[in-house]
Amino acid sequence: MADQVVDVVIAGGGPAGLSAALVLGRSLRRVVLIDEGKPRNAVTRLSHGFLTRDGTEPEQLRMLAREELRRYETVDLRHDTIVSVERAADGQFRSLTKEGQAVTSRMLVFATGMKEKLPHWEGLSDVYGRSVFPCPYCDGWELRDAPLALLGNCSDGNLLAHIQLIRTWSRDLVVCTDGAAKLNAEEREQLHERGISLYEQPIAALLSSDGQLTHIELADGQRIARRGAFLTNTGAYEATDIPRQLGVHLEPRGVYQTGNHGLTRLPGLYIIGDAKHAFTGVAGAVSEGYEAGVAINHALSIEDW
Structure with missing residues (x-):
């Protein structure tokens, strides 16, 4: 045929x-x-x-x-x-x-x-698309003024730009880079001046309840209470x-x-x-x-x- x-x-x-x-x-x-x-x-x-x-x-x-x-x-x-x-x-x-x-x-x-090839963080699949997202333009409004986290690093040198963007929706922001942050000394000082905590320890798990993020657990045992998060890279x-x-x-x-x-x-x-x-x-x-x-x-x- x-x-x-x-x-x-x-x-x-x-x-x-x-x-x-x-x-x-x-x-x-x-x-x-x-x-x-x-x-x-x-x-x-x-x-x-x-x-x-x-x-x-x-x-x-x-x-x-x-x-x-x-x-x-x-x-x-x-x-x-x-x-x-x-x-x-x-x-x-x-x-x-x-x-x-x-x-x-x-x-x-x-x-x-x-x-997508998402990071292998325990618990990510439970919250991805529900309280952890890739795009603030799509889901930032729903998390406005909430305790947020930016998760991951940036190989392209644009980590600070990502942080600046997420801060548009909430000033209650922490950054967890799951390794050494790709930030220079001046950029680190800018975060400190704005009260943005930087955690460079490996991310062990994302803890949640029925899809709602509650804490980010780091490899050293620290738990950071958060209600939502965005990924720098999927x-x-x-x-x-x-x-x-x-x-x-x-x-x-x-x-x-x-x-x-x-x-x-x-x-x-x-x-x-x-x-x-x-x-x-x-x-x-x-x-x-x-x-x-x-x-x-x-x-x-x-x-x-």
């Missing part, structure tokens, strides 16, 4: 991929969106910062988006995973899925996001290696290299959302999906001319 041939295949059904599918579907482009249903924010209870949907469950957002897309016969939603991609001599992409399907497309979009890495296999390189910060609108060095191949930025937030991802959808439709319109 011959492969199905469409205009665009989108890998990933998060906000970026769904948004791109909507724009392209409404542009009369034949779109196949393939998603495995394992979102990065699966542990997140409520999504914040997205206008008109602030405080909505992430899965509900995805459900509403999929319902909207089903109105368009131009968009085909599939629960599957792309396992490999071949690029034909004519520049088209042949995507093979875990379920054994093959789809050939003129354009290919990866909106597959990132996966160890995020690209969820798929396929773009690299096609010749797209990673930037030093671990995301794929792209140009305008997510277009890569390979004509017809786009990367958007967290796979491009490491973290965009729902609003940013939706915006980027829209932008990429418009750019792709324009490119296809020129080809069709």
Whole structure:
């Protein structure tokens, strides 16, 4: 049986991929969106910062988006995973899925996001997404003025910037770096002047009750009472290696290299959302999906001319 041939295949059904599918579907482009249903924010209870949907469950957002897309016969939603991609001599992409399907497309979009490699602290899984979070813009309001902690170090030399950011939401702040803090003498003095305690001992455990953080336990036995915390780093890495296999390189910060609108060095191949930025937030991802959808439709319109 011959492969199905469409205009665009989108890998990933998060906000970026769904948004791109909507724009392209409404542009009369034949779109196949393939998603495995394992979102990065699966542990997140409520999504914040997205206008008109602030405080909505992430899965509900995805459900509403999929319902909207089903109105368009131009968009085909599939629960599957792309396992490999071949690029034909004519520049088209042949995507093979875990379920054994093959789809050939003129354009290919990866909106597959990132996966987390969290620190191995005892108790982290009990509180992550409930009272310990990666993003203060998403969850800082709910923890405003509470006793907070910033957990982890920064290999990029931006630890002070992280501290300054979290202090926006609470002045009752401690920093636990789980090892020697990457701060110089002047930066350490700035913390001292502002009453921010710095703990460089290894983190032994995060203690909690029903998902609510209560204490940070250090290796020397100290326990620091806290109601919430943010991580400096979640160890995020690209969820798929396929773009690299096609010749797209990673930037030093671990995301794929792209140009305008997510277009890569390979004509017809786009990367958007967290796979491009490491973290965009729902609003940013939706915006980027829209932008990429418009750019792709324009490119296809020129080809069709």
